[in-house]
Amino acid sequence: MIDLRSDTVTKPTPEMLEAMQRAEVGDDVFAEDKHAISFQKKVAKMFGMESGLFVPSGTMGNQLGVKVLTEPGDEILIDEKGHIFNYETGASALLSGIQIHALTGDWGKLQVHHLRNKKRGIHDWEPVTKVICLENTTNKGGGACYTRLELEEVKAFADKETLFIHLDGARIWNAITATGIEPEFFGTIADTISVCFSKGLGAPVGSMLLSSKERIAKARRFRKMWGGGMRQIGILTSAAEYALEHHWPLLEGDHRRAMEFAKTVEECSRLSIEPDSVETNIVLFDVLEGDVPGVLAELEKHGIRMVPFGPKTIRATFHFQISEQELKIVKETFKLLFN
Numbered sequence: 108m109i110d111l112r113s114d115t116v117t118k119p120t121p122e123m124l125e126a127m128q129r130a131e132v133g134d135d136v137f138a139e140d141k142h143a144i145s146f147q148k149k150v151a152k153m154f155g156m157e158s159g160l161f162v163p164s165g166t167m168g169n170q171l172g173v174k175v176l177t178e179p180g181d182e183i184l185i186d187e188k189g190h191i192f193n194y195e196t197g198a199s200a201l202l203s204g205i206q207i208h209a210l211t212g213d214w215g216k217l218q219v220h221h222l223r224n225k226k227r228g229i230h231d232w233e234p235v236t237k238v239i240c241l242e243n244t245t246n247k248g249g250g251a252c253y254t255r256l257e258l259e260e261v262k263a264f265a266d267k268e269t270l271f272i273h274l275d276g277a278r279i280w281n282a283i284t285a286t287g288i289e290p291e292f293f294g295t296i297a298d299t300i301s302v303c304f305s306k307g308l309g310a311p312v313g314s315m316l317l318s319s320k321e322r323i324a325k326a327r328r329f330r331k332m333w334g335g336g337m338r339q340i341g342i343l344t345s346a347a348e349y350a351l352e353h354h355w356p357l358l359e360g361d362h363r364r365a366m367e368f369a370k371t372v373e374e375c376s377r378l379s380i381e382p383d384s385v386e387t388n389i390v391l392f393d394v395l396e397g398d399v400p401g402v403l404a405e406l407e408k409h410g411i412r413m414v415p416f417g418p419k420t421i422r423a424t425f426h427f428q429i430s431e432q433e434l435k436i437v438k439e440t441f442k443l444l445f446n
């Protein structure tokens with residue numbers, strides 16, 4: 108099966124498993140796991156942040172980010188395609204008691220003109236707008252990345268309006284690969300960043316919240332409260348470190364394969380795709396003839412898996428366990444079925 112449903116479907120390699128076995132571990136609830144401690148410091152430094160907290164999932168990283176930046180009754184601004192808004196089971200309403208104000212941006216990205224005049228909280232009867240949540244790359248926005256200038260403009264706006272910025276960097280590694288922006292830059296833009304090792308980097312588990320010492324200490328208490336205090340997590344942080352060192356350089360290939368696949372989709376008369384819409388490893392395309400379940404079923408019969416992503420839309424996500432040969436098979440199958 109050629110599995111393009113997500114970049115989360117990768118399996119640990121034998122080399123990654125070996126690195127996990129070698130990790131020097133301890134009980135992380137007692138803050139005694141040597142590998143976790145050093146890896147948290149390393150990633151925080153990479154992004155120019157004071158501290159890092161390893162968490163089981165990107166969802167927990169995002170939810171902790173929202174939690175430490177808000178008080179119950181506050182409001183956060185996010186693009187209507189944002190993961191926090193669409194795919195985290197409404198957690199911020201429950202866990203932080205906040206309200207989400209979803210805005211219509213471009214490809215899941217919010218620019219200053221989308222944010223202008225959206226801050227509330229002058230009157231007693233209004234929610235207090237506290238945080239702008241950005242996602243980079245955007246998942247539902249088809250893997251789009253922010254430019255340096257766009258981020259600088261949003262940061263200047265946030266400062267002027269005294270709003271915090273949370274950055275959902277589940278695929279920040281793809282954004283860095285595609286744009287060449289150095290990781291430390293993101294630490295100058297965001298107050299909290301959540302990064303994932305379990306997407307295109309291919310670790311089996313794990314994300315990290317990055318922020319100031321004070322906020323990470325606060326997040327650590329909530330991580331425990333929410334059942335995310337873990338014990339010998341060095342086996343997980345060593346997988347994440349292995350992924351960062353050995354799999355990050357492979358993302359460039361994923362992006363190239365995604366773009367090649369998109370070109371084939373462009374040539375298929377039964378499908379449509381926005382030209383030049385692919386910036387990283389995610390490809391979104393629409394079904395013109397037939398329906399999404401029908402197209403996915405046809406693909407499944409040919410040994411290819413993708414996911415529905417809207418009434419007319421399908422998502423294909425490339426990752427390092429998709430080979431050139433498999434890309435060739437996918438392209439040939441598309442030409443055969445959808446031309």
Ligand SMILES: Cc1ncc(COP(=O)(O)O)c(C=O)c1O
Nearest residue numbers: 164165166167190242246275277
């Ligand atoms: C942009 C984005 N943020 C957060 C997450 C959540 O990650 P997890 O599935 O580890 O909770 C995902 C998952 O795909 C994602 O795409």
